[in-house]
Amino acid sequence: MNESAVRRHVRRAAFLFDAMQFAGWRIVRLDETESTNDAARGGRAGEVYVARRQTAGRGRIGHRWLAEPGANLTMSAVIDVSGLDAQAAATLPLAVGLAVAEAFDGAVAGIGLKWPNDVLVAGRKLAGILCERDGGNAIAGIGVNVRQTRFAPEIAGRAVSLARLGVSMTVEEALDATLASLARVAAEWKDGGFAAIWPRIAALDLLKGKFVRVVQTDGDESPAEGLCGGVAEDGSLDVGGRKIWAGEAIARHVGFYGRMPP
Numbered sequence: 001m002n003e004s005a006v007r008r009h010v011r012r013a014a015f016l017f018d019a020m021q022f023a024g025w026r027i028v029r030l031d032e033t034e035s036t037n038d039a040a041r042g043g044r045a046g047e048v049y050v051a052r053r054q055t056a057g058r059g060r061i062g063h064r065w066l067a068e069p070g071a072n073l074t075m076s077a078v079i080d081v082s083g084l085d086a087q088a089a090a091t092l093p094l095a096v097g098l099a100v101a102e103a104f105d106g107a108v109a110g111i112g113l114k115w116p117n118d119v120l121v122a123g124r125k126l127a128g129i130l131c132e133r134d135g136g137n138a139i140a141g142i143g144v145n146v147r148q149t150r151f152a153p154e155i156a157g158r159a160v161s162l163a164r165l166g167v168s169m170t171v172e173e174a175l176d177a178t179l180a181s182l183a184r185v186a187a188e189w190k191d192g193g194f195a196a197i198w199p200r201i202a203a204l205d206l207l208k209g210k211f212v213r214v215v216q217t218d219g220d221e222s223p224a225e226g227l228c229g230g231v232a233e234d235g236s237l238d239v240g241g242r243k244i245w246a247g248e249a250i251a252r253h254v255g256f257y258g259r260m261p262p
């Protein structure tokens, strides 16, 4: 066997090893918790914390995550990122977004990704992702609106659920679909890096070609504004030729986000 064939085999073996690890998620079910991301803190890689109700669900940038008890999926998966450098690990939210989008894109037309972490349908949020570091692990928090049909006034105009889109699915089915997709995408991401999944992210990218304004809440006072070149192969967002890293950024643009259903 020549050297490149050996390398191919080693890569394939590493991928199968990662895929097997992820396929064996251990589910910890909680009736009520403040936030599954907090419950997962100190957990072991491969564990998934799922709650029927969160009393203090968290979104990015200090936002709250509101979900009707028992009607939506609120879960956090513990993923080992100890072997990755900081830049590679920082692309996890994008990988998780892809996993969630691919879990439901067979059922939902027009699903797309708004960098860095929103899964949208027709401009409304179907799912949100909050990834946090916990030592050598990352906690991938995922909220998917499944059966909820009425939303609190502050999010009513921006949220959507599978049920509102005409997709009848139980929370358990949504969990199964999410975990199967996350197992596949996380193994691809760990094995091949962000570049291995980037083409699929680019295909779902809702910001590319739009005029966007990105506000960074981490002290950088100058918002980036311009025509968006989309998510780049390194996970940054190209805004008028300037690279923006997810960190604490919020991307906004004027107009409709959604890909039109075919």
Ligand code: BTN
Binding pocket: 034, 035, 036, 037, 038, 054, 056, 057, 058, 059, 060, 061, 063, 065, 073, 074, 075, 076, 117, 118, 127, 128, 129, 130, 141, 142, 143, 144
């Ligand atoms: C966002 O869109 O700002 C991120 C929302 C993330 C919500 C999920 S629900 C499960 C997990 N636990 C939390 O407290 N947040 C995440």
